[in-house]
Amino acid sequence: MTSLVTKNSGLFIKLVKNVTNCTKRLSSHFTYFPDDDKPVDGETTKMNMMQAINNAMDLTLKNDPTALLFGEDVAFGGVFRCALGLQEKYGKDRVFNTPLCEQGIAGFGIGLATAGATAIAEIQFADYIFPAFDQIVNEAAKARYRSGGQFDCGGLTIRTPCSAVGHGGLYHSQSPEAFFAHVPGLRVVVPRGPITAKGLLLSCIRERDPCVFLEPKILYRSAAEEVPVEDYTLPLGKAQVLREGDAATLVGWGTQVHVLLEVAQMAADQLGVRCDVIDLQSILPWDEDTVCNSVKKTGRCLVAHEAPLTSGFGAEIAATIQEECFLHLEAPVARVAGWDAPFPHVFEPFYLPDKWRCYQALNDLVNY
Amino acid sequence: MALRTGATFLKLNTLRQAIRVLSTHTRPEVSHNGGKADFPGAKAPYVNEMKFLNETSYDPIPIYRVINNNGEIIDNKEDPNIDKDTLLHMYKTMVQLSQMDKILYESQRQGRISFYMTNNGEEGMHVGSAAALSPHDLVFAQYREVGVFLYRGVTVTELVNQCYGNHEDPGKGRQMPVHYGNKHHNLVTISSPLATQMPQAVGAAYALKRQPNNDRCVICYFGDGAASEGDAHAAFNFAATLDCPVILFCRNNGYAISTPTSEQYRGDGIASRGPSMGLNTVRIDGTDPLAVYNAVKQARELTISSNKPVLIEAMSYRVGHHSTSDDSSAYRSLEEIDKWTKDESAMQKFKLYLQRKGLWDEDADKDWTKESRNTVVRTMQEAEKKKKPHWKEMLEDVYYDMPPRIQKQMQQMEKHLNKYKEHYPLNQYQSD
Numbered sequence: 001m002t003s004l005v006t007k008n009s010g011l012f013i014k015l016v017k018n019v020t021n022c023t024k025r026l027s028s029h030f031t032y033f034p035d036d037d038k039p040v041d042g043e044t045t046k047m048n049m050m051q052a053i054n055n056a057m058d059l060t061l062k063n064d065p066t067a068l069l070f071g072e073d074v075a076f077g078g079v080f081r082c083a084l085g086l087q088e089k090y091g092k093d094r095v096f097n098t099p100l101c102e103q104g105i106a107g108f109g110i111g112l113a114t115a116g117a118t119a120i121a122e123i124q125f126a127d128y129i130f131p132a133f134d135q136i137v138n139e140a141a142k143a144r145y146r147s148g149g150q151f152d153c154g155g156l157t158i159r160t161p162c163s164a165v166g167h168g169g170l171y172h173s174q175s176p177e178a179f180f181a182h183v184p185g186l187r188v189v190v191p192r193g194p195i196t197a198k199g200l201l202l203s204c205i206r207e208r209d210p211c212v213f214l215e216p217k218i219l220y221r222s223a224a225e226e227v228p229v230e231d232y233t234l235p236l237g238k239a240q241v242l243r244e245g246d247a248a249t250l251v252g253w254g255t256q257v258h259v260l261l262e263v264a265q266m267a268a269d270q271l272g273v274r275c276d277v278i279d280l281q282s283i284l285p286w287d288e289d290t291v292c293n294s295v296k297k298t299g300r301c302l303v304a305h306e307a308p309l310t311s312g313f314g315a316e317i318a319a320t321i322q323e324e325c326f327l328h329l330e331a332p333v334a335r336v337a338g339w340d341a342p343f344p345h346v347f348e349p350f351y352l353p354d355k356w357r358c359y360q361a362l363n364d365l366v367n368y
Numbered sequence: 369m370a371l372r373t374g375a376t377f378l379k380l381n382t383l384r385q386a387i388r389v390l391s392t393h394t395r396p397e398v399s400h401n402g403g404k405a406d407f408p409g410a411k412a413p414y415v416n417e418m419k420f421l422n423e424t425s426y427d428p429i430p431i432y433r434v435i436n437n438n439g440e441i442i443d444n445k446e447d448p449n450i451d452k453d454t455l456l457h458m459y460k461t462m463v464q465l466s467q468m469d470k471i472l473y474e475s476q477r478q479g480r481i482s483f484y485m486t487n488n489g490e491e492g493m494h495v496g497s498a499a500a501l502s503p504h505d506l507v508f509a510q511y512r513e514v515g516v517f518l519y520r521g522v523t524v525t526e527l528v529n530q531c532y533g534n535h536e537d538p539g540k541g542r543q544m545p546v547h548y549g550n551k552h553h554n555l556v557t558i559s560s561p562l563a564t565q566m567p568q569a570v571g572a573a574y575a576l577k578r579q580p581n582n583d584r585c586v587i588c589y590f591g592d593g594a595a596s597e598g599d600a601h602a603a604f605n606f607a608a609t610l611d612c613p614v615i616l617f618c619r620n621n622g623y624a625i626s627t628p629t630s631e632q633y634r635g636d637g638i639a640s641r642g643p644s645m646g647l648n649t650v651r652i653d654g655t656d657p658l659a660v661y662n663a664v665k666q667a668r669e670l671t672i673s674s675n676k677p678v679l680i681e682a683m684s685y686r687v688g689h690h691s692t693s694d695d696s697s698a699y700r701s702l703e704e705i706d707k708w709t710k711d712e713s714a715m716q717k718f719k720l721y722l723q724r725k726g727l728w729d730e731d732a733d734k735d736w737t738k739e740s741r742n743t744v745v746r747t748m749q750e751a752e753k754k755k756k757p758h759w760k761e762m763l764e765d766v767y768y769d770m771p772p773r774i775q776k777q778m779q780q781m782e783k784h785l786n787k788y789k790e791h792y793p794l795n796q797y798q799s800d
Contacts, residue, residue, distance in 0.1 A: 066575070093578065099609055104567045104602030108610075111571020114556060115506065117578070119571070131598070138561045139568070145765045147549045147557035148540040154768060184766045184774075208768035237771060285771035 029164070029354045030258040033242075034225045035195045039234060044226040049219045052194035052227050053082045053159070056201040057120060059231050061090045064118050066155075067205070069095045071105055071122030079124060080161055080220050106132035106158065110140050113155035113210070120205060126162035126214055127171040133179070140210040141185030154208035159201070161217035162190070163255055163306050164352055169345035175254070175307040175338075177283045180212050181316065187211040187236055188283040192257040194225045199234030200281060207236060216254040239287035241294065245274025247366055248300035251291055251317060253280040256304050256353065263358045273366055283313055291317065292324045299330035300365045304353045309337040331368035334361045429639045431683055433653035434662060437711055439720025441658075448662050450499065452727055458499050458657060459722055460736055461519045462491040462715050467740040468514075468524055469688070472531060472545075475748060476692040481531045483545045489655070489687030491515050492714025493619055496660025500668060501587060506576070507555045508569040508588040510562065511546055512619065516589070520553040528747045534754035535798050540761045562594040566603030566616065570677075573607070573614035577675050585613040585671050587664070593624020595638045607677035608646035615667045616647070616679045619654065621686035626699040642679035654682030655714040658721070685712065758798040759785070 038044065047055060060067045069083060075097045077084035087095040098105050102123055109121035123129045129136070136158065144152035163175045180188045187209050191197035197215065204211035242257070243264050250260040257279045264275040276294045280286055295301045301321055303314040318333040336353040344351055405414050434446045441447045450458075469486040476484040487494065494515025501507075507516055517527065526538070530548050533541030539549060539557065549557025556565070556572075569588030576584045594600060595618055607614050618638045622629055635641065642649030648670060652659045660682060667678035685708035689696045696705075710716070722728035763770070763778050770778075785792060 066578070068574075068578075096610070099602075099605045101598075101602045101605065103598055104606050107564060107567025107599055107602060108571035108574070108606050111508075111568035111573070112575045113571075114568060115572040115575035117575040134561060135564060135567070135599075139559065139564050142559070143557075144768070146539065146543050146547070146559060147551075148538045148542065149765045150538055150549055150551040151557050152768075187767075285767070285773055288773060 028166075028222075029349065029352050030255055031262050032193070032219070032223050033258050033261045034223070035193055038226070038228055039195060039199055040228050040230060040232040043229045045229055046224055047194050047198075047227040048221050048224045049191070049194045049197050049215070050080060050082050050221060052198040052225075053201060053215065054084055054086070055227070055229075056198045056205070057083065057086060058089070059202065060118065060120070060205050061086060061094060063231070066116065067094070067118040067120065068112060069120045069122070070098050070108070072100055072124050073097060074122050078122065080217060082159075082215075082220070083122070102128055102131040103135055106135035106140065109156045109158065110135060110143070110153045110210075113153035114143070114151055116155070118155045118205060119153075119157070121156065121158045123158060123160040125172055125174075125217075126160040126176050127174045129158070129160055129176060129212075132158075136180070136186070136210075136212065137183050141183045143185075143210075145185060152208070153210050156210045157201070157204045157207075157213055158211070159213045159215060161220070162214040163216040163218065164343070164348060165218045166348065167345065168343070170342045173343040173348075175214070175305065177214060177253075177305075178307055178311060178313045178316075181284045181286075181313050183284070185209065186284060188214070189236060189281065190214045190216065190254040190283060191281070192216075192254060192279050193219060193223045194227045196234060196240075196279075196281065198227055199232050200236070202231065203233040203236050206233065211236075214254070218255055234281070237282045237285045237287060239281055239290040240279045241276060241290065242279055243275065243277040245276055246298055247271075247273035247275050248302060248362060249276040249278060249291070249294040249298045250358075250362070251278045251280060251301065251303045252305060253283065254306070256306060259353070259355050259358060260302075260304060262355050263362060266355065266359050267362055267366075271363070271366065275362070280317075286317075288320055288324070292321060295321050295325045296328045299328050300368075301329075302334040302336060302358065302362055302365055304336040304358050306338050306352060308340045309335060310340050312337050331365050334365050336361045423635045423640075426636070426640070428636045429649070429651045429681075431651050431653050432659050432663060433656045434658035435656050435717055435721050437717060439717050439722075439724055441721075446658075446662065448658055448665070450658075450661065454499055455722060455725075455727060457519070458495040459715075459718055459728065460740075461495050461498075461515055462657075462718065463733075463736055464524065464740040464743070465491050465494070465515045465518055466715065467737065468518075468527065468744050471741065471744045471748065472528070473688075473692065476545075480748075480752065481545050483692055484531065485511055485546050485691045486688035487512055487514055489685050489708055489713070490619055490621060492657040492718060493617075493654045493660050493682045493684060495519050496657035497587065497617060497664040500661045500664035502584065502668075504554060504584050505668070506569075506572055506584065506586045508565040508572070508586065509555065509558050510565065510590050510594060510619075511558050511560075512591070513589045514546070514548065517548055517550065517553070517555055520550075520555065522548070522550050522553055522555065524743050525747045525750070526550070528744070528751045529754070532751040532754070533756055534751055535757045536751075536754055537757075540757045540765070542761075563590055563597035563599035563603075566590055566594075566597075566599050567606055569616075570603050570607045570610070570612050570614050573612035573677075574610055577611070577613050582613070583672060585615060585668055587615040587617055589617045589619060591624060592618060592620040592622070592629055592638055593627065593632055595641075596624075596632055604641065604645040604647060604677075604679070611675045612677055613671040613675050614677045615664065615671055616677060617664070618679070618681045619684060620681055621654075621684045623686050623690070623696075623700070625690045625694060626696070628699075637681055637683075639679065639681035642681075647677050647679040649679040649681070651681045651683065654684035655712050655717060657714055657718050684714075687713075756797045758800070759794070
C-alpha cells in the first residue's frame with residue numbers, strides 16, 4: 001500500500017514536472033520585469049493585469065453613469081475574467097453580452113458614443129477584430145473629421161486581448177497594431193503590465209478620440225505588481241524610457257518590452273554595454289521625440305515586435321529614425337519581428353522574436 | 369482509507385443514477401412522438417413529418433396603404449387627420465426637394481458640382497416619416513433621405529453649401545456632395561459605406577433608452593441593397609436582443625444601382641426578415657405619405673413605450689438614376705420608369721389628396737414650384753461665390769487635439785505652399 005502511494009506520487013511529481021516544462025517551453029519566452037516606479041503616491045495592492053484592467057473598468061462604471069461594458073461573454077466575467085463581478089455590481093443594463101458579431105459590437109459602440117455614452121467594447125481576441133475593421137477604420141476613425149466636428153465617437157474604447165500566449169496558433173496570437181497604425185483618427189495603445197494597463201486604459205476611456213486598446217493576453221495572469229488603488233491616468237502618445245544606456249536603443253511594446261529588458265541585461269552582463277530600453281506604449285499617435293532623442297544619443301537602434309516584419313510598425317519607426325537621426329546613426333536600424341508567415345501552433349518557439357534573436361541582432365548592431 | 373473512499377464513490381454513483389432516473393420520470397410531457405421539446409435554442413413542438421420550409425411556405429407580407437392613386441382615403445378610420453399646417457409643410461417640402469434635385473442634378477451635368485444623387489419617387493417616404501417623428505428623435509440616414517433634412521428645417525442654403533464644399537459647409541468641405549449632417553436638428557452626418565449606420569443607430573437607441581424619462585427614439589433609413597450587408601444583420605439582431613427603441617426604415621425602391629431586387633434576395637423582401645429576428649414589422653406603400661406617417665407614428669409610440677425595435681419596409685420605385693455617375697436606361701426600360709413617374713407618384717397622390725381637402729390648388733402649386741426653384745437658383749449662385757475653407761482645415765478634426773506629427777505635416781505643407789503657391793488653386797480658398 002505504502003509503496004503504491006510512493007510510486008503514484010512519484011509518477012505525479014514526474015507528470016507535474018513534465019507539464020511545468022511544457023508550459024515553460026511554450027508560454028514563457030520572456031521573464032516578467034515588474035514596474036518599480038509608482039505613477040502616483042498612495043495605497044497600492046498586488047494585482048495581476050487582469051485585475052488591474054478590471055479595476056480600471058470598475059472605477060469607470062462607478063464614476064461615469066453613462067459608461068457601459070459589452071461584448072461576447074462579458075456578463076459572466078469574460079473568458080479572461082477581466083469583467084469579473086462587474087455585472088453584479090452595476091447591473092445588466094450596464095455590463096452585458098451582445099450577440100456573437102464583431103461588426104455589430106463595434107457599430108453598436110460607435111452609436112453609443114455618438115449619443116454621448118462612454119462605451120467600452122470588448123472583442124474577445126484581437127484576431128477577431130477584422131470583421132469590425134470597416135466600422136473602426138471607415139466609421140469610428142473618421143466620424144469627427146467628416147462631420148466637421150459636429151459628431152464624434154470619442155467615448156468609444158475597444159479592448160481586445162492580443163499577441164502570443166504559447167499555444168494560440170493562427171487565431172489566438174495575432175498582434176494587429178500595424179493595421180490600425182495606418183488609420184488617422186484612431187489611437188492605438190498597448191500596455192506592458194498591470195500599472196500601465198490601468199493608467200493607459202483609464203486614459204483611453206476618457207480620451208476624446210476612439211481608442212483600440214490591445215492587451216497582451218499572456219500578461220493577464222503572469223504579470224503582477226503593486227498597483228495604486230486610486231484613480232490615475234498615464235499620458236497617451238508618450239513612450240517611457242525604462243532603462244538607460246549609451247550603446248543602443250531598444251524599442252518595443254507589450255510583452256516584447258520584457259524580452260528587450262532581459263536582452264539589455266544580457267548585453268550588460270555578457271558584452272559590458274548598456275542600452276536604452278523604450279516602451280512605446282502608444283502605437284498611434286506615437287512618441288517620435290522620445291525615440292529619436294534616444295537614438296541621437298546611442299547611434300544605434302533595434303526595434304522588436306511579435307507581428308510579422310513586412311509593414312509591421314517597426315518599419316514606420318525605422319523610416320522615421322533614418323530621416324530624423326541620419327547623421328547620428330552608427331549602424332542600420334535593426335528590426336527583429338515575427339516572420340512573414342501566419343502565427344504557427346507548434347513552431348511558436350521558432351517564430352517569436354525571442355531574447356536570443358534580439359540578442360544576436362543587438363550583438364551585430366554594436367559590432368557593426 | 370482508500371477502501372472507504374472507494375465505497376463512498378460507489379455510493380455516490382448509485383445515487384446519481386437514481387437521481388437521473390427520477391428526473392426523467394418528473395418530465396412526463398417530454399415525448400419522442402410529438403409533444404413539446406426542451407432545447408434551449410427554440411421553444412417549439414415536435415412533429416413526425418419531415419418537411420422543408422421556404423419562401424413559399426408563407427403568404428407574402430401585405431402592403432399597408434391609406435390613399436389610392438387619386439388621393440382618396442380608402443378606409444376612413446385610417447385617415448390620420450393631420451393638421452393643415454403639417455400637411456402643407458409636408459407637400460411643400462416634397463416640391464422643394466424635387467426642385468432642388470432637378471437643379472442640382474443639372475448643375476452636376478454642367479460640371480458645377482462634382483456629384484449628386486436625386487430623391488425622385490421617394491419624397492413621400494421622407495416627409496411622411498419626418499412628420500411622424502419628434503424633432504428630437506435622432507436620424508441615421510443612408511443618403512437618399514434629404515426630404516427628412518428639409519422637413520426638419522435644414523435650409524436649402526445649408527444643403528447647397530455642403531454640395532459646393534464652401535466655407536459655410538459645417539462639414540468643412542471634406543465629404544462628397546449629399547453627405548449632409550446637422551447636429552442642431554439631430555441628423556447624424558451621412559457616410560458612404562453602406563449599412564454601417566445601422567448597428568450605430570441601434571447603439572444610439574440603447575444610449576437614449578438609458579436616459580431618465582426618455583421620450584426619444586432613433587430612426588435609421590437604409591435601402592434594399594444595403595440590407596444585404598452584414599451590418600444590417602447585426603443591427604436587426606442587436607436591436608432585438610438588446611431591446612432598443614429604434615425604427616429600422618427600409619426604402620425598398622427595387623434597385624441597388626443596376627441590381628434588381630431579384631438578384632438582391634430570394635425571400636419576401638426585407639420585411640419577412642423582421643419577425644424571424646424578433647422585430648415588430650410592417651410593410652407599407654412608400655408612395656403613400658399618409659401610410660408612411662401612420663406606420664412611423666405608431667412605430668414611434670410602440671418603440672418608446674416598450675423599448676422594442678420596429679422594422680418598416682416601405683415599397684417604392686427609384687425614379688431617377690442611382691446617381692450622376694449612372695445611366696439607368698442601361699438596365700431598365702423607359703416604360704417602367706414612366707409608370708412610376710405618372711401613376712404611382714407620391715407627390716401626385718398627395719397633391720390630389722390636398723386638393724380634395726381644399727387645401728391646395730394648381731395656382732398655389734405653380735407659385736410654390738416657382739418659388740422653390742428660385743430659392744435653389746439664388747442659393748446656388750451665392751454658394752458658388754463663397755470661398756472654400758482654408759486648406760489647413762484639411763488637417764483639423766482628425767483628432768480632438770492635433771498630434772505633433774500632424775502639426776509637423778501642416779508646417780511642411782505651409783512651407784511648400786510658400787514656395788510653390790502658383791501651382792495650387794489657393795485663390796479659391798479662404799486665407800489667413
